Amino acid sequence: MATVIVVTSGKGGVGKTTTVAAMGTGLALRGKRVVVIDFDVGLRNLDLIMGCERRVVYDFINVIHGEAALRQALIKDKRVDSLFILPTSQTRDKDALTPEGVQVIIDQLREEFDYILCDSPAGIEHGAMMAMHHADEAIVVCNPEVSSVRDSDRIIGLLASKTRRAIEGHAPVRERLLITRYDPERVARGEMLSVQDVQDILAVPLLGVIPESRAILQASNEGNPVILDGDTEAGQAYADAVARLSGEERPLRFITPEKRGFLAKLFGKDKKARGA
């Protein structure tokens, strides 16, 4: 029986889709059967980040409307066995998602997979509610800045009151926090909230901290989940987060400013500038 995980944030642009791609790939690399679903109807992105946009024929909405079988819409990843993508429609809008339709698909997928990762749209409207409705667990993606923290706080409140588990009185959705785009040097200069600041407010267990990295944009452009590049800090940080999700203990990395040598300071070189 699969675990349904919603990746959500409230605010847009914080790294939900990047996280779904990385965590989904990471779980599949560990031999889990994983499907990632794009709930952002009308703004299809997950297929791009996963690099399968040219193989989309049928989508999530087609399946909900009975225009295609689930099997026809699932796209198998070319890099990692046991990883599948369920893309969404670009031409419909979020109202095309019906609770019953989503329920049928999730129930079918639960039979075949270990993990179902739902990529939530931004906001707290219908699409976001549909994405979180069936969740057993939630990864709340948050940037270390005030508005993102506030939106994440709002989402965590909704997870505790508007999901199927909350409504039917089952055990609450297990929430975990993933802080993304973390820049330790800006934190040290007081320009960015620290991990502690964010946790003080959100009071949710920490799944990981992903450092700000140029590698992420590059990975997105190439349609290659960043976790596949083990040389990058972001890729390693996502691998740590996947390990923690699987129950392993990993110390936090990349949360303190790097000590730079005299020459590096002199020439203004840093690791990020080299694309690491």
Added chain:
Amino acid sequence: MPDSPQPVHIKGRVHPLAMLLLRSTEAGDIASHLDSMRGEADGPDLLARSLICLDCSWLGEHKDALDLPRLVHTLRGAGLAPVAVKDPSPAQEALLPSLGCIKFEEQARAMQSTKAERVPPMVVDRPVRCGQTIYAKGRDLIVLAGVNPGAEVLADGNIHVYGALRGRALAGALGDVEARVHCGQFLPELVGVAGVYLTSDELVGRTSPGPALCLLEGEELTIHAAPYGLAEPGASGKL
């Protein structure tokens, strides 16, 4: 607050009422006995500072022999304040309005005990998050975690936030001016008691990284950081 929304405000207050159990129907005897007790610890000097209820229950069927108007006027002449009569005869009861007294009802005692009954506070054991509102109707509110930015907590009584108060808190929502807001960290967006409030704009430099409380002193909402020491001016960490 220069413009009060209501010209008058009703507050329930329990005030001690001295019961004077009458064992004579002679108003003159009663007055002269009280006079002879002057100087004693539980004598009329003490009574002069209390509201007095004349209790006729001991007199039984002889009540009507008592000249109630004369007794009331005599006591008032001696500086005492009879305001109520317990167990008057029907004839005496008819006279009460003209004497400026009320009939003492056992009901009043029952009300007093209802007030003494403790209404358990509402206890919230998780953070109050952005977009959530919690209202403790007719009671105190205790939040064992924090109140986050964008969240709102209200109570007709006091509000206690064990974590950080970062959102809005309004105590005494129905106008209890005695209500207070206590919190582990005082960083609110808005805080208020009985309709008097301060926004974070007005709280610049008056927030506290440690425990603080907020209460009404007269018409001013004041904030005090721990250690409080409210009794000694200057010792308190008034913000």
